[in-house]
Amino acid sequence: MYPDEFNYYEPETVEGAIDLLEDHAMEETELLAGGHSLLPAMKTGLSSPDVLINIGKIDDLRGVTVNGDTLSVGTMSRYSDVLASDDAHEHAPALTAAVERVGDRQVRNRGTIGGNLAHADPASDLPGAALASDATLVVQGSDGERTIPADEFYYGMYATDLSPTEILTRIEVPSAADAVGTYAKKPSPSSGYAMVGVAALLTVEDGTVASARIGANGAMDHGVRLKPVEEALVGESLDEETIETAAGRATDDLDTTLMMDDLQASGEFRAQLLEVYTERALEAAINRTSAPAAAD
Template sequence: MYPDEFDYHEATTVEEAIDLLAGHAMEETELLAGGHSLLPAMKTGLSSPDVLIDIGEVDALHGIGVDGDTLVIGAMNRYSDLLDSEDARDHAPALTAAVERVGDRQVRNRGTIGGNLAHADPASDLPGAALASDATLIVQGPDGERTIPADEFYYGMYATDLDPAEILTRIEIPSAADAVGTYAKKPSPSSGYAMVGVAALLTVEDGTVESARLGANGAMDHGVRLEQVEEALIGKSLDEETIATAAEYATDDLETALMMDDLQASGEFRARLLAVYTERALEAAVDRAAAPAAAD
């Protein structure tokens, strides 16, 4: 199928993109990043923007680096850029683990980190990892920059705290160089998206969990923290019994009646999947925590 006609603009700076958004505020306008969600939606008629603003060549939106104890990721970095970055692997292991499970090589070579987070598809792989990583999203609009903690960014299906006049410019993640990060998901057999995905970021000292953050996607209509699981882990030995017990708390803070319910899985089934994949993410953390010791 072919999309409806639209006007196309290519921005070269963040400020130019913001001006274009303001200039077309009365029209249906979309930002074009990697295009993996937007372009199929346009071809099938699910989205018919009047204006496309391409931000792919905005230099300020690219780059990955460490600033002090913070990993800074430009919003237009592709998934493959993140996987090629030693800084990202060292400082954001949970996010890197989730990116490894995104789509296939072709998707990872075109899709962008910022596009994924801003699109807020409940079945995409990064919202849970952003929550587990304690990410902060930096957005810029006509009134300047503002910061949004990942915990406050998502609030519904395709719904975020990002204003239509704003652009997500970068993602900042506190260094987790001493932590282990994992991501476990049950992929949809039809699309590869997450029916349920769980990201975990743990600091383990002498077998005891000192800190824990877990985030999930696919279960609810937006990414969610699994705080009851975190509390059940901290101060405990990361053994089979602790993991199994903690995983059973996965749905405790969630309205199970509001869990995603579609042709692929009922809400009840997703609730069970959430516990199972929480356990698998934690089991993977045990393996990763043991790997450096084995190497030594």
């Protein structure tokens, strides 16, 4: 299968890419990052852009760095770049736990963090982790930069707060070096995408949960916070009883009639999966907090 004809550009700066988006604002335009979602869609006819802008040559969009108490990940950083970064594992444990479960080695060597988040596939692994990590998405347009909290970035299936003439430039994550981050998912047997995925970021002090952020993907048409689970955890001992109680509240804030319902799983089944995989993500947190510290 071959895509329809399109005009192709390779800008070398963010400003150049934004200029192209504005010049072609009246046409169907797509940005090409890693290409794992866009290119198959083009080949099958699900996407037929008039203009394709490859941002892969923009060096300013790459890199994993720490600035003060913030981890900054360039939008064109590959999954493998994040996994190779000690800083990412230290400061963003929930995000790296989710990245570890993305696709396979080939996908992780080519796919990009920013492409995943901006594409907003409800079954992708990173939206829930971005929510759990309290990430901020930095976007740039002709009027300059603006920041969007992950809690305000997603609206629905493939729908975000990005305007058609803006580019996601980087993701900023407040340091969680003193926290435990985990991710548990039920992968689709046909695609490996998440039928349900749950990311957890917990700070535990003397066996008691001091703070908790829980994010999920795959269950609804966009990534969601599981605030009732968070509320059930904070101030409680991190033990099996607390986890069971908290996981049982996974759907409390969600309209279960709007759960994703497709050939992979019904909405009712996804609601059950959400509780199960919330419990598994929290159990993994117990295992990590009880693991002996590595010797210096």
